[in-house]
Structures are given as structure tokens and as C-alpha cells.
Amino acid sequence: MSSENPSMLSLRVLIPFVLTGTIWGSTWFIITGQIDGVPAAWSVFYRFALATPALFLVAFLMKRRLRLTRPEHMLAILVGLFQFSGNFLFVYHAELYVTSGIVALMFGLMMVPNALFARFFLGERVPAGFMIGSLVAIVGVSFLLFHEWDANPDAGVIGGNVGLGIALAMLGILSASIANVIQANPTGRAVPMVSLLAWAMLYGTIFDLGFAWITAGPPPLPTDASYWGGIVYLAFIGSVITFPLHYNLVREIGAGKTAYNAILTISVAMAVSTVFEGYGWTGLTIAGMGLAVAGMVIALRSRQVR
Numbered sequence: 001m002s003s004e005n006p007s008m009l010s011l012r013v014l015i016p017f018v019l020t021g022t023i024w025g026s027t028w029f030i031i032t033g034q035i036d037g038v039p040a041a042w043s044v045f046y047r048f049a050l051a052t053p054a055l056f057l058v059a060f061l062m063k064r065r066l067r068l069t070r071p072e073h074m075l076a077i078l079v080g081l082f083q084f085s086g087n088f089l090f091v092y093h094a095e096l097y098v099t100s101g102i103v104a105l106m107f108g109l110m111m112v113p114n115a116l117f118a119r120f121f122l123g124e125r126v127p128a129g130f131m132i133g134s135l136v137a138i139v140g141v142s143f144l145l146f147h148e149w150d151a152n153p154d155a156g157v158i159g160g161n162v163g164l165g166i167a168l169a170m171l172g173i174l175s176a177s178i179a180n181v182i183q184a185n186p187t188g189r190a191v192p193m194v195s196l197l198a199w200a201m202l203y204g205t206i207f208d209l210g211f212a213w214i215t216a217g218p219p220p221l222p223t224d225a226s227y228w229g230g231i232v233y234l235a236f237i238g239s240v241i242t243f244p245l246h247y248n249l250v251r252e253i254g255a256g257k258t259a260y261n262a263i264l265t266i267s268v269a270m271a272v273s274t275v276f277e278g279y280g281w282t283g284l285t286i287a288g289m290g291l292a293v294a295g296m297v298i299a300l301r302s303r304q305v306r
Helices: 011-034 042-060 068-092 100-122 128-151 161-183 192-214 225-253 261-274 283-303
Strands: none
Touching: 011 042, 011 068, 011 128, 011 192, 011 225, 011 261, 042 068, 042 192, 042 225, 068 100, 068 161, 100 128, 100 161, 100 192, 100 225, 128 283, 161 192, 192 225, 192 261
């Protein structure tokens, strides 16, 4: 194998790149079927209760080290609480109030807290171009959120509206960003990524179980086959398959180029939302989407320049 990074157009890069972007783009809509008549917290638990043993199996088949030291277990607990509990619990509840594609688009801005947290806690430099691009993307997303807010007749009522959904999505972004940054410390780098994710998912699932039982009562058992089909899709296709593909891309082409996958994910999510949720495009939303994507491209390109 060549020591140089493979081309973005090589099949070993292009196939996982398209697969992860398309799959993750579709998961945002699939989630809406998981919160229709079923407590969101229980749907999060069911998803990771299925995904966790499968991810351990993946780590075993990849011959990755599964025994962790005490500090590594502590890190896995923190990643589990922020990534597989806080992040997903906030996202599932956010989609009760905000269109799935918009939540996905908001998550495209996670690069901003990622960069800021990395700057403050890991000492990484934040290029000026990244900040400019981020501001452009934020303006674009703001246009889309304004449209979402304006289209909701109860937007001004706290407790059941777009405003609450936006707040929950932002908390989900912060949770995921914290998980991203803390796993990048020296302890995290010493653990095979798939092993760390498996243990983190296990700890997160345990917390999800307790949270669901306390906040939503005993577990419901939906009889709708489409619900369980969605759970299986999110657990195995949307979690177990995509995470190893994603991190293999990071190893193959670097984190900077892999980050462009977020743009494909957002595009797929918005397309799915348009077809299945009837998302209405206007001049404002088209301009917002354009600015958001352009800003993300500017920001991501600047992060690759030393």
C-alpha cells in the first residue's frame, strides 16, 4: 500500500464517503418515526441496546483491544454520557418540534464548538478563515431557523414549539462536541477508536435505560413493524456500520477532508425532509441553505491550511 493518502475519487474512499453521508443523512428522518407515540428516551435506549453488542462484535472481529485501563474506562463513561446519552436524547426530543432536516443542518455547525473547545482545552489554533466561514454558515442557518420559527403558529409559546426544539438541538450539539474533544486527549488516543466507542455506547445505554425509566415509566412495546424496522436501521446501519467506515476515512484521508462528509449528510437530510416532511422552500430558505453550505466549505478549507 502506498504511504500517500489515496485520492478522494478512489473507490476505497468514495464508497464509504458516499455511504456514510447518505446513511447519516437519512437517519434524521427515520428518527421522526421513533418519537411518534413512543417516548423519545425509550427509543434512544432501544437503538443502543441493539447497537452496543454489535459494536463489541465489530471490535472483536477487527481484533482490537477490548480491555481498558481504569482511566480509559473513566473516559469511556464521559464519552458515553455526552455522546450516546446527552447528544441523542437532546436530538430525539428536538425533533418533536423542529423539522428533521433543520436539526441535521444545525449539527453541521458542530465544527464551531469543536474548534473552540479544542482551542481552549487542547491548545489548537483557530484560523481566521475558519471563523469567517463559520459566521457565514451561522447566518445561513439563522435564515432557515427564522423560516422554521415563522412557519410554526405556536412559535412564541415556550414548552411546545420551535424555540424549544432549537434550544434542545443546541444542547445536543454541545454534548456531541464535548464528547469529540475529550476523546481526543492522550488517554483517548491510546485506545482503539472502535473499542472506546463500544464501551462508551455501553455506558451511555445504561444511563439511557435509567433516564427513560425515571422520566417515561416502564418500557413500552410498540406493535408497529415499521417502528422496530427503524430501530434496526438506526442501530445497525446508522450506528454500527457507519462509525467504523467514518473513522477508517479519517485514517485514510485525514479528519479535514472527512469533515466534508457533513455537507453530504446535510444535503441528503434536507432532500429527505423535502420529500417526506413537505419542507417548503422559499427565497429565504434557499439563500440560507446556500450560505450555510458555502460557509461550511470556507471554514473546512481553512482548517486544512497550516
